Amino acid sequence: MKVKLTFWRIVFLAIMALGIYSTYVRYLRGLGAVSNMTDQFPWGFWIGFDCLCGVMLAAGGFCMVGAVYLFNVESLHSVVRPAVLTAFLGYLLFIVGLLFDLGRPWFIWHQLIYRNPHSVMFEVGFCVMTYTTVLFFEFLPNVFERMNWKTPIKWIHRIYPVLIVLGILLSTLHQSSLGSLYLIMPSKLHPFWYSPALPFFFFGSAIAVGLAMTIFESTQSAKALGRHLELSVLVRLGGALLVALWVNALLRFEDYFHRGLLRQIVRPSYEGYFLWLELALSFVIPIVLLSFKKVRLSPNGLYLASVISLFGFITNRLNVSLIGFETYVGHHYMPKWTEFSVTLMIIAMGFALFRVAVQHLPIFPKDDRAHVGSTIRVGAPIASPVLEHAGD
Amino acid sequence: MSKALLYDSTLCIGCKQCEQACATQNNLPYDDSIAAEEFQSAHKFTAVLTRSDKYMRRLCMHCGDPACASVCPVGAFHKTKEGPVVYDVWKCIGCRYCMAACPFSQPKYEWGSLNPRVRKCIMCPDRVTSGQQTACAEICPTGATKFGERDELVREAQERLRQNPSNYRPRIYGLHEVGGTSVLILASVNVEEFGYPASERIGETALPEYTGQVMERVPDFIPVWSLVLGGIYWISHRRAEVAAAEAEEKKNGGAR
Secondary structure (H helix, E strand, C coil), X not given: CCCCCCHHHHHHHHHHHHHHHHHHHHHHHCHHHHCCCCCCCCXXXXXXXXXXXXXXXXXXXXXXXXXXXXXXXXXXXXXXXXXXXXXXXXXXXXXXXXXXXXXXXXXXXXXHXXXXXXXXXXXXXXXXXXXXXXXXXXXXXXXXXXXXXXXXXXHHHHHHHHHXXXXXXXXXXXXXXXXXXXXXXXXXXXXXXXXXXXXXXXXXXXXXXXXXXXXHHHHHHHHHHCCCCCHHHHHHHHHHHHHHHHHHHHHHHHHHHHCCCHHHHHCCCHHHHHHHXXXXXXXXXXXXXXXXXXXXXXXXXXXXXXXXXXXXXXXXXXXXXXXXXXXXXXXXXXXXXXXXXXXXXXXXXXXXXXXXXXXXXXXXXXHHHCCCHHHHHHCCHHHHHHHHHHCC | CCEEEEEECCCCXXXXXXXXXXXXXXXXXXXXXXXXXXXXXXCECCEEEEECCEEEEECCCCECCCHHHHHCCCCCEEECCCCCEEECCCCCCCCCHHHHHCCCCCCEECCCCCCCCEECCCCCHHHHHCCCCCHHHHHCXXXXXXXXXXXXXXXXXXXHHHHCHHHCCCCCEXXXXXXXXXXXEECCCCHHHHCCCCHHHHCCXXXXXXXXXXXXXXXXXXXXXXXXXXXXXXHHHHHHHHHHHHHHHHHHHHHC
């Protein structure tokens, strides 16, 4: 088989090469050599992006499973499988990211035996472990169908109600708990982001992100694989996204109002600029866009609004985990290029695995896959969003 | 019967013998260049800071209800009944949540190591359990660092404040901060000038209570939320079944 070198493949290879170099630095020279983390900044970009954003961006899985199987919204059926696949890959890669960030990753299994039930981190770890297993079972039918194994599919179907309820329960717990991680740092995290309501914000935004991410990935894979888009599905998701954004925005407003911060947040300050950026991207711009019926009914408009809100929520997670600590610490933290490079490599791996999976497994409805073949061989245009994320 | 350290900075002469004794006790390197380092690190658990003619020691405060112990997913930190907050390195997975959570930023990391440990003052637990003082208190030539029962040290600190009110700022730092710590500080200046967090900033609530309020709801939340989710599943699917059955009936009825 001859593999043609296209632009995106070269980009992919370059990202992988740099990533492998950074991996070498990480494991042979230690965390100090590979990152700009210090005693003052013990949590850096890997926690902020790979962990917080990674888990958030994988929320599409539980949102779509919830909509289709729990609430029985049949019309969204076609997006469940890609959403579950994204979530499954997302959690696997989150664990890969953790292996870079943990100082002693070879002891990661200690979570299973030295349990500390008071620790939010323990709860998150336990939920992520269990939920990844649940996602594996939710993903399995793809493989069984491909192999044409009828009996195991029947077994999975029998336990499906349990898987669905368990998956959503675990997601509720750990998506919100990622916010609870910061509850113990009231003196360190800037008041713009420290709030007793952090777990609610993290869970609420995970639902908005789950919807936005599903619009993003459906559009993106339609472009890359030459599938035609089901506009009715996107329009429904876009409507739900608008509602979710409003709810999130009102929660945030309510919180600032109750804590008497409304005057402070409109005053220009270092944190203020980042907060404005976050609020503009996650709420103001997408809500304004989606309020126009014309935008809500156009694939490009929905795509644009979703991507902007995704960047907004990514900014939120980075604000909570990095920007919000800079005043306390007294200096800025800028990740080293090797930190970015590891993250980029993990994202690139995600896109590559997604591509391999949709090529070989019945992720998308059958009639669409018929004309996938011709576009796939041309290259890997699906890798393009990798670069869109490169800047943050 | 919990032990504590009372550090009275007005008695401190900045001789740094506590630094040296600490290094010896913990098998850490110590020389003139390390003595000159005015900050704590993975190889310097305690530091004597100098600002003009004032001195101030920094070390782990050994909180009564420590944030580090509460956040550690594998329980590598715990508060012993004698007072020291100790670290079991063999449990540690290196998540550094302890460092992020500590209000005094005391845990430090071996960033250059391939099998890194969290390092901090552990209040000489072996000496304390065998009835000895900590190494720093034992060596201190002026009694600036004093080891003893926490209750007695609090009384003594209050006595010093009462007898020489002009010498001191009128507070015992650590008495109520984050719920009370096993290191108590008396000073003629504001300890905040030496990097200690302001009392009003860290508050008097033990930090684990902030997460406890959420975590204690989890055991109730799990069954309730599972029931709600299961109920939604049942209702929405039952509805579809009924609709399908009705449609079937209608069709059959029409055919008859």
